[in-house]
Amino acid sequence: MAEQINNMPNEQGYFGEYGGSYIPPQLQVIMDEITESYNEIKNDPAFIEELKYLRKHYIGRPSPIFYAESLTKQVGGAKIYLKREDLNHTGAHKINHCVGEALLAKRMGKKKIIAETGAGQHGVALATAAALVGLECDIYMGIVDIEKEHPNVARMQVLGATVVPVTRGTQTLKDAVDAAFEAYLKDPVTQLYAIGSVVGPHPFPMMVRDFQEIVGIEAKEQFQEMTGAGPDALVACIGGGSNAIGLFTAFLEDDVDIYGVEPAGKSFKEGEHAATLTLGKPGVLHGFACYLLQDDEGQPLPVYSIASGLDYPGVGPQHSYLKDIERVQYKTANDSEAVEAFYTLSRVEGIIPALESAHAVAYAMKLAKELGPDKSILLNLSGRGDKDIDYILANYPPED
């Protein structure tokens, strides 16, 4: 089984029955080109060197791991360690794949790189990488998210990107993906679509995972060095699943329990959550097969989470597969648990987490109690929470 996991996906981009590429033919040719270029570039020593250099000197890798001692004490259970992806340049894990995708775009001779964004983290990271590499950049963003994530919109604009407001549908992440796809279909020759997570048609789920894998590779070594052993459990939040797969990949064959945390939103009522793996069924959206929140007609359902980066009705195909083979357990945290974890980590450790990452913190706190003090948890702190501060203060002001 383990060997199988690490050889995924197959040549058609399938992880078991998930993934693949369900796209119109004019786009298939383009995806084949991207796959070919990526396969070339990933073994090219010059590319590997450049990526390594930028990881170290531009992104600031390796990001540290930190033993959250006070949080551990307060919770009173397993030791909680944080992989500090929030300390990366631009403040989240997204920069890991954006730098990779921007280098690929440059190598393919593209002029412009485009993408969707939910929380704005992927948009900011891509705008940053585009500025670095010298590419134009268009970011598609639902107007609901534009309202909520204003600081990130401003950052993208300062970085020279064009933020394209998306007004269709639910005006959030799913619709931003539609709009970016549409723009890409119109001109797939001069542009590259740099999707924001381990989703979309092949090769994106594979490519984005490969660029994120560094998180787990570093963490494994750092954790060993710090504690002399491996962690007992891994925890990461799941939107599309990029930060989670980034942490998990290096550990899939190890003796460690792995947990992905989905947003339970306000409730498990239709439209009030985005717990795709927990409540969804297999289906197809945006060119790939995965667990999906959809109605009886196969139409995607509206989704919601307090964390804009998590409210997507689909999820990465590899996560869908890892759920089926029960290698990873998918759990949930709701809005109020996330907000509580947001404050707790800020107050106890002086680390303000992104609301997305706060879902992982919330679940890790629960898990720590269950596991007890002899165990250890390694959590991917995927991003920092500066972008969420205004929203939190306006809607959940501190009680003291």
Add this chain to the structure above:
Amino acid sequence: MNYSIMSHMIASYPDERTAMQVAKGLSRGGASYLEIQFPFSDPTADGPVIQEACTKAIENGFTLDRGFTFITELMKIIDTPVYIMTYAAPVVYIGVAEYLRRAKASGAAGCIIPDLPVGSDEGMYQISSELGLDCVPVIAPNTSIARLQEILNVGPKHIYAALRAGITGTKTELTEDSLSFLAEVLKYEVKVLGGFGIRTREQVSALDERGVASVIGSYFVERLESLIETDADIEQGMSDAISSLV
């Protein structure tokens, strides 16, 4: 003159009763084929006109049950072959085999599902040929000759050539490139349907000269909308819309 046109419309748009009138009008006006779209919320290959119509049709309560019932009812009153067009999502959701079985039972002549390409079609071409259903593969100007042959190997009766990249809606200029692409496809023994941005009689005539039937979509949806706005007779209006092109 009698040009061959595949006219496109959306099931349940703006509502079932009106959609029936649209289908009757298109058929009476001289369409050689009707392409009836079962709406999906995220239609990747469609421009704003069809997108919005699909959204409204879903809001108006479109379901696959209603869609298939619509086709069954329609086939009682027209002879024009009907091709059901939709996207992979709803099809995969109920299962390709089940979907095709229901399409066949409704009396449809075939199916068009652009994002279930040959090779990643979940058995669609195999099952449809067993059922005697004509599934139409879609190709684009950047489809390679090797790929084209792979597609023709599944033995389709028709092939849908998107005349340019991008999405439906905006007018397509029939350039040297798109015409030489068509010339390549025309070498084979398969009936070619050419579409994306066809809106004028000149375009229809240019395609017809080469033995290619025109697929026309957004243009008819727009015509339907103006008929609704002016409270005109829908069946007559759609019939006129197509007879001015054929």
